[in-house]
Amino acid sequence: MTSTIVPGLIDTAVLLAWTRGHPPASYFFLALNRLFAPQISRLSVIELLRACQSDAERTLTLQFFAVSQTLELTGAIARQAVDLLTTIALPTQLTASDAIIASTAIEHSLPLYTVDPARFAVVPGLTTIQPY
Amino acid sequence: MEPLPVKGVVKNGQVVLETPLNLPDGTIVTLTPHDATQAGGLTDSPDAAKRKLLELINRLDLIDDPDWRAKAEPDRVAFTEKLILEMAGMWANRPELGDDKECAEPARHS
Numbered sequence: 001m002t003s004t005i006v007p008g009l010i011d012t013a014v015l016l017a018w019t020r021g022h023p024p025a026s027y028f029f030l031a032l033n034r035l036f037a038p039q040i041s042r043l044s045v046i047e048l049l050r051a052c053q054s055d056a057e058r059t060l061t062l063q064f065f066a067v068s069q070t071l072e073l074t075g076a077i078a079r080q081a082v083d084l085l086t087t088i089a090l091p092t093q094l095t096a097s098d099a100i101i102a103s104t105a106i107e108h109s110l111p112l113y114t115v116d117p118a119r120f121a122v123v124p125g126l127t128t129i130q131p132y
Numbered sequence: 133m134e135p136l137p138v139k140g141v142v143k144n145g146q147v148v149l150e151t152p153l154n155l156p157d158g159t160i161v162t163l164t165p166h167d168a169t170q171a172g173g174l175t176d177s178p179d180a181a182k183r184k185l186l187e188l189i190n191r192l193d194l195i196d197d198p199d200w201r202a203k204a205e206p207d208r209v210a211f212t213e214k215l216i217l218e219m220a221g222m223w224a225n226r227p228e229l230g231d232d233k234e235c236a237e238p239a240r241h242s
Binding site: 018019020021023025026029030033034037038051053057060061063064066067068 | 181184185188189208209211212213215216217218219220221222223224
C-alpha cells in the first residue's frame with residue numbers, strides 16, 4: 001500500500017483486481033474512498049460493464065460508477081492517445097486502452113494508479129503510483 | 133463544416149453569444165440547441181449525475197443545497213465502503229470466461 005494516498009486516476013486492472021477478490025486492491029479502495037471519490041475513466045466503465053455476467057453484478061457496478069467520479073472520453077484525450085502511439089518507441093507493450101487511460105490521466109493532470117507502472121513508463125509526462 | 137465553438141443563450145427570442153464571432157459580416161450560420169447530455173461526452177448531465185448519487189445515498193433532501201457535496205460526503209463514503217466490500221471478489225468464483233480469463237489475476241486486462 002502506498003503511504004500517502006493522493007487523488008489519481010485508477011487503471012482498469014486495479015478495478016478488475018478488486019472485483020476479482022484481490023484483498024490488497026480492496027484495502028486500497030477502502031482507504032482511497034475515505035479521502036476522495038474514486039476517479040475512473042469512462043473507458044474503465046465500459047470495460048467493467050463488459051465484464052459483468054449477471055444483472056446483479058451490473059446493478060452493483062452501476063451503483064459504484066454513480067458514486068465515483070467518471071472522467072469522460074473527449075476528443076482531446078483521443079488525439080493525445082493517437083499522438084502517444086505515433087511517437088513512442090517501438091515495439092511497445094502499451095495497448096490502445098493503456099494509451100487512452102494514460103492520456104486521460106495526463107489531460108486531467110492526475111497520476112495513474114496502476115499495478116504495472118513499467119508498462120506506462122514510456123508515456124512522457126505521466127506519473128504512476130503502484131497502489132499496493 | 134466544423135461546428136462553431138461558441139455558446140450563447142436565448143434572450144427575448146435573440147441569441148446572445150458568450151464571445152463575439154470572428155466571422156465576416158453577412159456570413160450565414162446555423163444554430164442548434166445545446167444538449168447538455170452530449171456536451172460532456174457520453175454521460176449524464178451534472179444535474180442528473182448529482183440526482184443519481186443523492187438518490188443512491190438516500191440524501192435527496194440535499195438536492196437544492198448549494199453545499200450538497202460537503203454535506204453528502206459522509207453518506208457517500210459510507211455507501212461506497214459498503215459497495216466496495218460487497219463487490220470485492222464479486223467475480224472471483226465465477227467459471228472461467230474465455231478471453232476474460234486473464235482478469236482473474238491482478239494484471240493488466242487490456
